[in-house]
Amino acid sequence: MVTTRFSGRRAPCGRSSDGEHYETQDGQGLASDQLLFDCGCKVSRDEFHDGTLEHAVVRHDGKLLEHETIGEHGD
Template identity: 45%
Template sequence: MTGTKTHLTGERAPCGRLGDADRSQEDDFEGFRLDDMHYACGCRHMQHEFHDGSVRIRTVRHDGKVLSDEHSGEHEA
């Protein structure tokens, strides 16, 4: 599995605030991928793709409110 971490500036968080963010990406090149954004305000956006082809996308605001939580396929993480 390979992974990268990138620090970004001037990113718009799900709450609308502008600021820094850290992006973490991992890939096993067999269908499993993680792509997570962590914003300075505390918001998070996560996209996880699983070996069975299903995808989970979840966005959480800095106060803990889930803004979206989408699943495709049968996999539940």
């Protein structure tokens, strides 16, 4: 897992926020890319072993703003 700190990025709620960026790969096709904002918002992109992609954007109050699944299980 690779973790980096960022500052002043626009969060899904519209605020400018600091946070952390996490990147994970298992070497067999599973990859995760997440932005976790200090305000509580979250943006994630996951690629699964079968090639399916999932993208989600969640505001700090828990409201799901975007969710998309592309691929074998989400056509």
